[in-house]
Amino acid sequence: MSLFADDEPVSTRSSSAFSPMERPAVTPAAVLELFNPANAPGGSLDEFLGLVLDRSAEWFEADGVSLFLQDERSPANYPLAAKAGLDDRIPDDAQVEQGVGIAGTCIAQKQPLLLQDPSTHPLLASKGVRRNRAVHSAMIVPLLTPENECVGVLNLSRTQKHNAFGPSDLAFASSVANQIALAVVNGRLVSRLRVAVMKTAELHLQLDTVIRTLSVGVLVLDAFGKVLHLNAEASKFFNGSIRVGDSTEQWAVSIDEPIGSRLAEVVRDALAGVKSDAVVVDSGQAWSFLASPLPGGGATLAIHDASEHERMHREINRVKRLAEIGQMTAAIAHEIRNPLTAMKAAAQVIRTAPEHAAEFGAIIEEEVDKLNALCSDFLEFARPLELHIAPFKISDLLKDLAEKHRPEFDAARVQLDVIDWSRSDLIYADRNRLEQVVRNLMLNALQATEPGGRVALFADDDRIVVQDTGTGMEQTTIEQLFTPFFTTKADGTGLGLSTARKIIDAHGGQIHVESQPGHGTRFTVELGRKAA
Numbered sequence: 288m289s290l291f292a293d294d295e296p297v298s299t300r301s302s303s304a305f306s307p308m309e310r311p312a313v314t315p316a317a318v319l320e321l322f323n324p325a326n327a328p329g330g331s332l333d334e335f336l337g338l339v340l341d342r343s344a345e346w347f348e349a350d351g352v353s354l355f356l357q358d359e360r361s362p363a364n365y366p367l368a369a370k371a372g373l374d375d376r377i378p379d380d381a382q383v384e385q386g387v388g389i390a391g392t393c394i395a396q397k398q399p400l401l402l403q404d405p406s407t408h409p410l411l412a413s414k415g416v417r418r419n420r421a422v423h424s425a426m427i428v429p430l431l432t433p434e435n436e437c438v439g440v441l442n443l444s445r446t447q448k449h450n451a452f453g454p455s456d457l458a459f460a461s462s463v464a465n466q467i468a469l470a471v472v473n474g475r476l477v478s479r480l481r482v483a484v485m486k487t488a489e490l491h492l493q494l495d496t497v498i499r500t501l502s503v504g505v506l507v508l509d510a511f512g513k514v515l516h517l518n519a520e521a522s523k524f525f526n527g528s529i530r531v532g533d534s535t536e537q538w539a540v541s542i543d544e545p546i547g548s549r550l551a552e553v554v555r556d557a558l559a560g561v562k563s564d565a566v567v568v569d570s571g572q573a574w575s576f577l578a579s580p581l582p583g584g585g586a587t588l589a590i591h592d593a594s595e596h597e598r599m600h601r602e603i604n605r606v607k608r609l610a611e612i613g614q615m616t617a618a619i620a621h622e623i624r625n626p627l628t629a630m631k632a633a634a635q636v637i638r639t640a641p642e643h644a645a646e647f648g649a650i651i652e653e654e655v656d657k658l659n660a661l662c663s664d665f666l667e668f669a670r671p672l673e674l675h676i677a678p679f680k681i682s683d684l685l686k687d688l689a690e691k692h693r694p695e696f697d698a699a700r701v702q703l704d705v706i707d708w709s710r711s712d713l714i715y716a717d718r719n720r721l722e723q724v725v726r727n728l729m730l731n732a733l734q735a736t737e738p739g740g741r742v743a744l745f746a747d748d749d750r751i752v753v754q755d756t757g758t759g760m761e762q763t764t765i766e767q768l769f770t771p772f773f774t775t776k777a778d779g780t781g782l783g784l785s786t787a788r789k790i791i792d793a794h795g796g797q798i799h800v801e802s803q804p805g806h807g808t809r810f811t812v813e814l815g816r817k818a819a
């Protein structure tokens with residue numbers, strides 16, 4: 288039977304030698320004093336155990352004391368944790384195994400044991416203690432927690448110098464053992480907590496380094512908008528005027544408009560639980576703000592210098608506009624050349640055959656009128672749009688349009704359907720302009736549809752859809768649709784869709800198209816915030 292395994296080295300602590308002459312009375316007050324955490328020396332569990340061992344030896348007039356504690360990683364093993372007096376002979380790497388030997392059995396059964404002749408006992412017989420004939424009485428006491436878990440075992444032994452241990456000694460030893468158990472559990476909890484706190488601090492430090500070195504300004508705000516944390520980049524943005532503890536209200540006054548109020552707005556949204564962002568351009572510099580609510584209340588705010596991004600965005604737009612102007616110029620040149628060619632031919636006729644002057648003079652006048660109309664269209668298109676917003680019902684607009692244009696559809700033998708899902712609520716928009724948009728979409732659809740086909744208008748409170756069963760469009764046509772003066776029709780102006788987009792843009796909405804050659808076309812007008 289093996290009582291002490293040799294394979295697992297454990298750190299043990301030898302108690303200071305104690306003198307059998309000094310034996311203070313064992314009073315409850317002395318026990319309480321020992322287990323008062325405030326009196327624990329140094330705070331380390333090892334030191335505490337050494338002290339417990341010394342005291343136990345005194346209280347129980349024991350000549351040998353040892354303590355085995357459960358290995359947290361291997362709960363069936365109880366390596367030696369502390370030893371004193373006669374028990375100093377126990378090897379440092381000794382351990383008790385649950386259920387094995389006397390001590391192991393005490394652990395398994397959670398019962399203390401009183402031995403009157405330990406030299407005959409296998410526990411003490413195994414490791415040479417037998418030769419110590421002096422030991423004639425021993426107590427083996429499991430350390431039981433309030434949850435009745437056995438976290439260790441306390442061994443106390445007496446030589447013949449003293450009387451043998453009695454049942455009252457055993458009862459008292461049990462209660463002391465349970466106090467030790469509690470202290471051990473607490474001590475282990477505290478050390479685990481200490482490790483967790485250290486790990487948290489380490490993580491915090493890492494996070495702090497990351498945030499500090501970010502090229503984005505970061506602020507953490509509590510639920511009331513007070514700054515809990517800000518990194519160097521954020522501090523730079525506020526010119527050092529914002530500190531930990533400052534409130535959001537103070538910012539608005541310390542930052543120039545329009546940045547201050549936009550910033551206050553996104554922060555207010557985030558503190559109310561809604562993610563919010565904004566890009567503010569001020570004196571050539573663009574700032575992007577992103578505020579996100581934090582799960583337990585409060586928010587984070589990221590501030591980023593978006594100037595470069597904005598500059599590129601503007602550059603792309605400029606290039607796009609230039610391309611549009613290029614296409615538009617080609618279209619206008621084409622429009623101008625036709626009347627000019629006609630005028631030149633008429634002028635030649637007048638020069639060579641003056642008798643036809645009246646007739647060809649009239650043609651020249653007509654062509655000049657066309658050029659004039661073209662100029663008017665162009666000027667009209669270039670003029671900024673002024674909206675007259677007023678409330679009206681989408682259903683009324685659709686009804687009017689269908690009524691006015693049904694004769695044209697009938698004449699072309701194209702079916703016109705109006706499917707109105709709008710609620711009766713009023714929308715706010717420029718009614719005439721919106722009518723102009725939908726009319727153009729309807730007439731384009733009609734012009735693209737063969738007799739026997741169908742055009743349908745759908746509407747709800749947020750969008751109007753015009754769908755046809757007509758010719759559909761190639762991708763190259765779709766790409767140029769909204770370019771001013773782009774037309775595939777002999778008598779088209781090419782201004783319908785570009786004007787429609789201008790109007791919908793001004794309402795803060797969007798217009799988009801889905802189309803396939805031979806499969807018809809669908810235009811969708813999303814009404815923007817101003818119109819909703």
Ligand code: ADP
Pocket residue numbers: 727731732735755757758759760764768773774775776778779780781782783784785808
């Ligand atoms: P216009 O009607 O004067 O040509 P628009 O700007 O209204 O000018 O339309 C531009 C071009 O888009 C049209 O010439 C036509 O090629 C194409 N288009 C517009 N709507 C449709 C449609 N529903 N089906 C097929 N093609 C269309």
Ligand code: MG
Pocket residue numbers: 727730731783784
């Ligand atoms: Mg048109």
